[in-house]
Amino acid sequence: MDVLLANPRGFCAGVNMAIDTLDRALELCGAPIYVYHEIVHNKYVVGRFRGKGVVFVDDVDEVPHGATLLYSAHGVSPKIREVSRQRSLRTIDATCPLVTKVHLEAIRFAKENYTIVLIGHEGHDEVVGTLGEAPESIVLVENVDDVAKLEVADESKIAYLTQTTLSIDDAERIIRALRERFPLIVGPSKDDICYATQNRQEAVKQIAPEADVVLVLGSQNSSNSQRLREIAEAEGKRAYLVDGASEIEPSWFGAKDVVMITAGASAPEEKVQECVDYLAELFGASVHNRVVRDEHVTFPLPKDLRILSQDEVAAESAP
Structure with a gap:
């Protein structure tokens, strides 16, 4: 078996920023920290944070008055911000730019x-x-x-x-x-679909024609991961969206298949490697990296968190 490992894949700049923000907030504030909706749409990422004392809520009324609430990478409406103010919550905005x-x-x-x-x-x-x-x-x-x-x-x-x-x-x-x-319709000055979504879709379009099977790492509620699976199927390939190797069925593959592996923008790299190791052990797969585009985008931590960090330093240095 040959495995074609797509690049780019996995975490995008917005997901990295949101995860780093929540990790840093835990360091500064301690648990519990509340997050409005899932920080990103990936069950392993969410599970890891639950293990650290993070509480994910779908209603701001579930957050105690005065607690710390982090807005997820997907953004929130003005109404949510207003309710947060009414409840005197300390908010950290990890919305993707x-x-x-x-x-x-x-x-x-x-x-x-x-x-x-x-x-x-x-x-x-x-x-x-x-x-x-x-x-x-x-x-x-x-x-x-x-x-x-x-x-x-x-x-x-x-x-x-x-x-x-x-x-x-x-x-x-x-x-x-x-x-x-509507011939007079206008749009944004720059495409709204994010660079990472476009790059991962482009990689599937370019690499999938060489493959017999496509594995997409990501959760079922991840929109961008679902799109990758759909694009692979549109190329006429058997395509499966899985969270990790435990969900893979050996019957999906022939011993000499070419398997493309990619990952949605919220899927951890460790889960990709877990699947690579699984196919190597079961089918003796050899791995070939395919780079379609390099990514060098990064986003700074949100201003709310930087202010919180400065307040923490000031408090520690106070006599």
Whole structure:
């Protein structure tokens, strides 16, 4: 068996920032720390933090007054921020800067009286947060059929935004349908779909044609991981989304198959290596690294955490 190990894969800059932020917050504040929704959509990452005393909540009312609450990488709505203030919570915002960009675009378009078409998946944490920025101005579209049903008050004042973790091909189809129906529609100055999502999808498109089977490491509730599996299937390959080697079925493979392995942006590298080791032990697989694009993006820790760190240093140095 040959294993084609895709690069880039796994953690993106936003996920790294969010995880580092929560680790540092635990060092500074101690447990328990509360997180609104999962810090990232990966069950192993979430499980590791639960073991350290992190409490994940879906309602801010579950957080005790005055406690520390961290906003996940997917972002939150203004309503959540307001409820946090009312409960006197010490908040740390680990929203990915690329998600924040979409929020700011929504605010700008709403102030300019545009109807905003948000292309995304209903109920996804990121979409819920973006919708909350301008609920009276935003309408959600999930597919091309939704475009045909759209009704807007002024077709000369319509804009579109996208969830950052969509399939590029699906988003382009929907945007094309929007432009055909609303020729005056405007979009963001720069694509909303994040660099990591695009790079990982590009790697699957380039490498999957050489493979018999594609393994995608990631959790079932990870949008960008699901898109990687779908893209591999669109290439005519057997594709499986798994959290780790324990979910792999040997019957998926032939002894001399070529297997591509990649990972969604919230999947830990240790789980990738676990699967590589599993295939090496079971099928004597040899590994070949395939680099499609280099990534050098990093995001600084959030300002809230930097201020918290400075306060901690000041307190330790006080007489």
